[in-house]
Amino acid sequence: MMSKKKETMGRQRIPMVRIKKETHRQVTFSKRRAGLFKKASELCTLCGAEVGIIVYSPAKKPFSFGHPSVESVLDRYLSRNNLSIAQEQKPQGNTAASGVLNMELTQIVSQLEEEKKKGQAMAEMRKANAVRWSMTNWWERPVEEMNMVQLQEMKSALVELMKIVVSETITGKPLGLRM
Amino acid sequence: MMSKKKETMGRQRIPMVRIKKETHRQVTFSKRRAGLFKKASELCTLCGAEVGIIVYSPAKKPFSFGHPSVESVLDRYLSRNNLSIAQEQKPQGNTAASGVLNMELTQIVSQLEEEKKKGQAMAEMRKANAVRWSMTNWWERPVEEMNMVQLQEMKSALVELMKIVVSETITGKPLGLRM
DNA sequence: CGGCCTATGTATAACTA
DNA sequence: TTAGTTATACATAGGCC
Numbered sequence: 001m002m003s004k005k006k007e008t009m010g011r012q013r014i015p016m017v018r019i020k021k022e023t024h025r026q027v028t029f030s031k032r033r034a035g036l037f038k039k040a041s042e043l044c045t046l047c048g049a050e051v052g053i054i055v056y057s058p059a060k061k062p063f064s065f066g067h068p069s070v071e072s073v074l075d076r077y078l079s080r081n082n083l084s085i086a087q088e089q090k091p092q093g094n095t096a097a098s099g100v101l102n103m104e105l106t107q108i109v110s111q112l113e114e115e116k117k118k119g120q121a122m123a124e125m126r127k128a129n130a131v132r133w134s135m136t137n138w139w140e141r142p143v144e145e146m147n148m149v150q151l152q153e154m155k156s157a158l159v160e161l162m163k164i165v166v167s168e169t170i171t172g173k174p175l176g177l178r179m
Numbered sequence: 180m181m182s183k184k185k186e187t188m189g190r191q192r193i194p195m196v197r198i199k200k201e202t203h204r205q206v207t208f209s210k211r212r213a214g215l216f217k218k219a220s221e222l223c224t225l226c227g228a229e230v231g232i233i234v235y236s237p238a239k240k241p242f243s244f245g246h247p248s249v250e251s252v253l254d255r256y257l258s259r260n261n262l263s264i265a266q267e268q269k270p271q272g273n274t275a276a277s278g279v280l281n282m283e284l285t286q287i288v289s290q291l292e293e294e295k296k297k298g299q300a301m302a303e304m305r306k307a308n309a310v311r312w313s314m315t316n317w318w319e320r321p322v323e324e325m326n327m328v329q330l331q332e333m334k335s336a337l338v339e340l341m342k343i344v345v346s347e348t349i350t351g352k353p354l355g356l357r358m
Numbered sequence: 359c360g361g362c363c364t365a366t367g368t369a370t371a372a373c374t375a
Numbered sequence: 376t377t378a379g380t381t382a383t384a385c386a387t388a389g390g391c392c
Contacts, residue, residue, distance in 0.1 A: 007373090007380075007381060007382085008371090008372060008373055008374090008380070008381045008382060009371075009372055009373080009381090009382075009383090010370095010371075010372075010381060010382025010383040010384085011370050011371045011372075011381085011382060011383040011384050011385090012370095012371050012372065012382090012383075012384080013371090013383085013384060013385095014371070014384095016221065016224055016225065017224065017225075018224060018225065018226070018227055019225050024371095024372095025225070025226050025227070026376090027371090027376090027377095028225055028226060028370085028371080029222070029226040029228060030377080031369085031371090032218065032221070032225070032226070032369090032370080033222065033228075035218065035368095035369060035370075036215070036218050036219060036222060038369090039211070039214065039215050039218060039369095039386095040215060040232075042211070043208070043215060043234070045195055045196065046195065046196075046197065046198050046204070046207055046208075046211070047197070047198065047204050047205075047207055047211070047236070047237050048204070048237045049208060049212075049234055049236055050234070050235040051232070051233070051234050051235075052232070052234075053219075053230070053231070053233075054230070054231045054232075054252050054253065054256045055222070055228055055229070055230050055231075056228060056230075056252070056255070057226070057228055058226050058227045058228060064256070073233050073235065074233065074253065074256075074257070076235070077233045077241065077243070077253075078253075185364080186363075186364060186365085186390090187363070187364045187365060187366095187388090187389060187390060187391095188364090188365070188366090188388075188389055189364060189365025189366040189367085189387095189388075189389080190365060190366040190367050190368090190386080190387050190389080191366080191367080191387095191388050191389070192366085192367060192388090193388070203388095203389095205359085206359085206388090206389095207387090207388080209359075209360075210360095210386085210388085211386090211387080213360095214385095214386060214387075217386090218369095218386095
């Protein structure tokens with residue numbers, strides 16, 4: 001059998017990491033964005049789902065897809081969040097609690113990595129000793145630099161403070177805080 | 180040649196119309212939603228894009244994907260829209276102007292119809308929602324679900340509270356808070 | 359539901375125009 | 376940039392747990 005020379009290399013496997021070559025990345029972005037939107041539209045027609053997608057290109061150019069419209073889906077999402085959050089079925093994080101999808105995990109991980117990037121030095125600090133953190137003047141720093149753990153602590157601190165304040169206003173007792 | 184009996188039918192082609200069978204539709208929704216989110220995550224890692232997706236299942240259950248987070252992408256999109264809509268580079272419409280894809284056309288048509296139906300009260304609603312958010316009991320929610328703006332507010336609230344508490348402990352004056 | 363399987367439909371990487 | 380082509384990698388319909 002004469003092996004005919006292949007005209008193209010065909011689709012090649014590519015590693016799932018940021019594509020280095022600028023032009024190549026741009027082309028891939030365009031094609032995959034189109035593919036993503038097509039998949040979305042198919043999901044809509046096949047299953048009668050409502051979908052809203054917002055994409056920012058590496059060059060920060062905005063693209064969007066929506067059915068019936070971006071606005072309607074967004075509005076629904078936002079207003080839902082404002083009503084009652086506790087009993088609402090959690091969209092992303094909590095579905096993972098019952099049966100963890102790899103993808104969801106990946107997403108969470110990537111978000112955590114983002115957090116890490118924001119304050120690497122802080123991660124070190126926290127490792128060294130968590131106590132010292134509570135004595136540093138984090139409130140003089142931008143929120144963006146805090147990681148999740150610190151934000152959690154900030155939240156508890158605030159909630160505790162609120163309890164104390166409420167208690168004080170009701171009972172009239174002194175706070176007993178030292179700062 | 181012994182033709183081995185095929186174990187499965189393999190993937191079959193399906194018409195691009197709403198799947199009638201309820202159970203089948205549900206299964207397809209789950210699978211394709213997972214696929215959509217995976218494609219999105221790949222777009223993010225390969226091209227460094229930012230993506231936010233909101234999906235409502237046929238049963239109106241919400242699902243979302245976001246990188247770095249749904250909130251951050253949404254915030255960016257909304258704030259951008261609030262600034263200047265006119266001169267903004269149109270996300271979806273204009274690519275169709277040069278070479279019209281069926282999908283994009285379909286989408287645009289449906290969106291136009293939606294817009295007509297709903298009118299312009301949406302922007303108003305969104306603003307109202309933003310305000311309403313700041314008055315909801317965010318402290319009962321996990322930190323992870325808050326976006327930057329909300330975290331900023333949380334921080335200021337905490338700092339303000341601290342000031343008040345400190346002031347109280349020093350001056351002995353009542354707090355004058357109502358909760 | 360979500361996982362796992364296989365056969366097959368599709369999306370797309372690499373290239374060309 | 377966007378538009379085809381081709382060869383392949385990947386997603387997924389249909390089944391079964």
